[in-house]
Amino acid sequence: MKRVLVLLFVLCIGAQAKFIPDPIVRYKIDARLDPSAKTVKGREVIVWQNQTNESIPDLQFHLYLNAFKNNYSSFMREGGAESRRVPFRNKADAWGYEQVHSLKVDGQDLTGAMHFIQPDDGNPHDQTVLRVPLPRPIAPKGSVTIEIDWTSKLPWVFARTGFHDNFFLIAQWFPKPGVFEPAGQYRRTFAGELTDPLLARLSAAKGGWNTHQFHMSTEFYADFGTFDVNLTVPSDYEVAATGSERSKKDNGDGTTTYNYYQEDVHDFAWTTQPRSQVMKLVRWFRADEQVKPHELQEWSRRHGLPPEQVKLTDVKVTLFIQREHKDQIDRHFRAVFAGLKWYGLMYGAYPYDVATVVDPPYQGDGAGGMEYPTFFTAGTEYWQSGNGGDPEGVTIHEFGHQYWYGMVASNEFEEAWLDEGLNSYSTTKTEAFEYGRFHNYEKIFGVPVPAVSWLNLPVPRYPWYGIDRIAVGQYWEWVPIDPFRSRARRYLENAQTDAMQRPAWMLLHRPSYGDQAYSKPEQTLHTLEALLGDKWWPAIRTYHQRFRFKHPTAHDFMNTIQEVSGRDLKWFFDQTLYGTGLLNYSVSFSSGPMDERQGFFDQNGNPELAKDGNTDKRPIESEVLVRRLGEMIFPVVVRVKFEDGSEVREQWDGLYRWTKFYYKNKPRIVSAELDPENAWKLEVPRTDNSYLGKPNTLAAEKWYLRWVVWIQNVLSAFSYFA
Numbered sequence: 001m002k003r004v005l006v007l008l009f010v011l012c013i014g015a016q017a018k019f020i021p022d023p024i025v026r027y028k029i030d031a032r033l034d035p036s037a038k039t040v041k042g043r044e045v046i047v048w049q050n051q052t053n054e055s056i057p058d059l060q061f062h063l064y065l066n067a068f069k070n071n072y073s074s075f076m077r078e079g080g081a082e083s084r085r086v087p088f089r090n091k092a093d094a095w096g097y098e099q100v101h102s103l104k105v106d107g108q109d110l111t112g113a114m115h116f117i118q119p120d121d122g123n124p125h126d127q128t129v130l131r132v133p134l135p136r137p138i139a140p141k142g143s144v145t146i147e148i149d150w151t152s153k154l155p156w157v158f159a160r161t162g163f164h165d166n167f168f169l170i171a172q173w174f175p176k177p178g179v180f181e182p183a184g185q186y187r188r189t190f191a192g193e194l195t196d197p198l199l200a201r202l203s204a205a206k207g208g209w210n211t212h213q214f215h216m217s218t219e220f221y222a223d224f225g226t227f228d229v230n231l232t233v234p235s236d237y238e239v240a241a242t243g244s245e246r247s248k249k250d251n252g253d254g255t256t257t258y259n260y261y262q263e264d265v266h267d268f269a270w271t272t273q274p275r276s277q278v279m280k281l282v283r284w285f286r287a288d289e290q291v292k293p294h295e296l297q298e299w300s301r302r303h304g305l306p307p308e309q310v311k312l313t314d315v316k317v318t319l320f321i322q323r324e325h326k327d328q329i330d331r332h333f334r335a336v337f338a339g340l341k342w343y344g345l346m347y348g349a350y351p352y353d354v355a356t357v358v359d360p361p362y363q364g365d366g367a368g369g370m371e372y373p374t375f376f377t378a379g380t381e382y383w384q385s386g387n388g389g390d391p392e393g394v395t396i397h398e399f400g401h402q403y404w405y406g407m408v409a410s411n412e413f414e415e416a417w418l419d420e421g422l423n424s425y426s427t428t429k430t431e432a433f434e435y436g437r438f439h440n441y442e443k444i445f446g447v448p449v450p451a452v453s454w455l456n457l458p459v460p461r462y463p464w465y466g467i468d469r470i471a472v473g474q475y476w477e478w479v480p481i482d483p484f485r486s487r488a489r490r491y492l493e494n495a496q497t498d499a500m501q502r503p504a505w506m507l508l509h510r511p512s513y514g515d516q517a518y519s520k521p522e523q524t525l526h527t528l529e530a531l532l533g534d535k536w537w538p539a540i541r542t543y544h545q546r547f548r549f550k551h552p553t554a555h556d557f558m559n560t561i562q563e564v565s566g567r568d569l570k571w572f573f574d575q576t577l578y579g580t581g582l583l584n585y586s587v588s589f590s591s592g593p594m595d596e597r598q599g600f601f602d603q604n605g606n607p608e609l610a611k612d613g614n615t616d617k618r619p620i621e622s623e624v625l626v627r628r629l630g631e632m633i634f635p636v637v638v639r640v641k642f643e644d645g646s647e648v649r650e651q652w653d654g655l656y657r658w659t660k661f662y663y664k665n666k667p668r669i670v671s672a673e674l675d676p677e678n679a680w681k682l683e684v685p686r687t688d689n690s691y692l693g694k695p696n697t698l699a700a701e702k703w704y705l706r707w708v709v710w711i712q713n714v715l716s717a718f719s720y721f722a
Contacts, residue, residue: 019264019351019549024049025177025225032232032255033170033272038093038154038163044174046146052182052207055137059105059146060117060211061130062222064172067214068096068155068162072125074118075159078216083510086158086366096155096162100175103132104147110134120213120505128214130175148175157366161269164364166237166277171269171372172220178211179223179411179551186210188414188553191499191578199503212413215505217513219405219412219419222266224549232257233272238280240320240356241270242375264351264549265373266409271320271358278361279326281319283333285340287312287349299345302537312344315352321359328380328391332357335378335392338434339399343426346537347403347544355402357395369394371401385448389431389438389481396434397427407548415554416504416513417577421521428483428522437480452479484526484681487519492582492684495520501554501577523681524576530679531572532565539564571633576682581631583680585654586688587638591622591669622663624672628654632682639676643667669693 031042050056067075081088088094103111116127138144152173155162161171183206193199212218233239235256243262250256262268291312300307317336321329336357340350358377360367368379376398380391400423404410410418431438440452494515498507507513529536543552543560558573575581596618597610626638638650644667652659663669673690675683683689 023225024223029229040152049143050138053140054207057137059132060178060209061175063098065098066127074126080216083216084159094156100150102149167273167364169367178209183207217504221411226263227268237272242268269372285315312349318356335395342430371398385441387439388441414503416517417500417521420517424522425525440479490519526681535565583632583682584630589624593618622669624661627658639673641671
């Protein structure tokens, strides 16, 4: 019977996968949405292969939706209700769960053997990991056929997945096997490992299931496979999903069944909504039209590859957008095309035939800003600024996860920076290549105006409930956004809290996760790029290409970068990945005539009392002091400028806490600057990186005048009510 099931299943899914000829897992899923009950009833048949040399005594599954089952789940107890951009609303229909009704393995009913486990925190109320002991272990190189019937009650969408009215973003919605890691394959080293038993267990060279609970600050990890999915929805609903739509069948009962299929991916998500509210549009990314010949030549040169190896491919792009946002259609498509172009030139051509971006509705933005294979969600508003970077920024970032998470599928539970950090770096690069600098806006009663705020003042709850804070700052001015400013602030505030190389759920708090997964790794990668120069692009492209459709670790990243660049970077990674120190240097100087001579000085062999009253004739002597204020040790470049326009560049290894540079018989120093090319993005703060002989008061005068005018306007406004 087992052989018959496996044969039928393989025949159903068709030919071998394009990039992974023999995937670990193959899914055949039939699902039906009940829009009124907010449920999905499903049946899945999974063929799972044991491709290791170990016997496996059990199966483990993720049931992610149980994170929303009650307030005792680990996700909710860790603060998940307030962790996303939209807070959870505590109403009966807002909770969600995933209920397995039946589970069979090779035809044998094992429903009664199912039980929940909590491998991370021991919380007995958490039901996000399901274990099923097997009557017989899965033999090395063997396989099993798993049949599961289940119901998913969708939560109100506040954290990636769920519903808002009749909009459904359905993700992490089916029982999904964990990843079985054989002994020694995925050795990881974490900061704090020697003193933390859990970290020692995670990195132990022993085979086992890597199936973590769903935490507030963790995302996902799964094996690559093939998905053949039937989705049944009301016939007046539009559908978009992972992969390509292969068929559409009217069932004659007011419902329609869509079949979607995709190979070489590790997840499947979908969305549906009444056609009266949403539009589904298609445009083609034509590589030869989007990439100019000189751009292809330039990236060929950067990578040291022939142009034919850098050339991109055509992709069918689908936009699932709210009708109220139809004026932003072109902006969404341009952002996706920018991702396809620049990520492709940086790391290699997008390998799939399709890419789908979803625009969530107003008050459904809890579904926004999330990634799934070939399918991702963006986010915008009815009134959107023309040059503020939204929806462009979020669209590019979530598309970028097709490269960092989708293809290069690192373990987001344990090494979040390999996903979010690499993608944040890539997003900043793509935005700069495609758009240059975005500009700041503030909202006035929901309408964006060009401005940058110095601070935001809260307004009384009554009678102005729902009104945004009042932004104090420059209005009606075109102020460019510095992409590193906010990241540097978050990094400075949290860098000493945790190390980057630490499991996401073990970080101190949500701000620390934001720094260790996003801000610090992005600053680190920009710094590494400056350090390696021309070696950077061949190295990072090699890493991406080498580990496409695999599960690399930090060790794989470090080893590849060092191998391709030919540099020993242990000193760099020890400080950035495993350390919690700051990179911070300061510079100052003194420069002027030598002191007046006093006392006896030899003249013609005889001591004579000094007579020196003319300071103009005294030689100039200067001293530049450079101090290492942080714990990170980096080489430093100091640019010293003199009155006559000349300059010198000094280099210091930074090993000791300070050093000095002396100059005699040269003009006065007018300025000294550390890291003049701003190469070390990790350095914070940078206010002490330069020193002037004469203060420049222009900036202070500018801000003083702005404050005076602003205060005058406020007083004038109050006088209206006098």
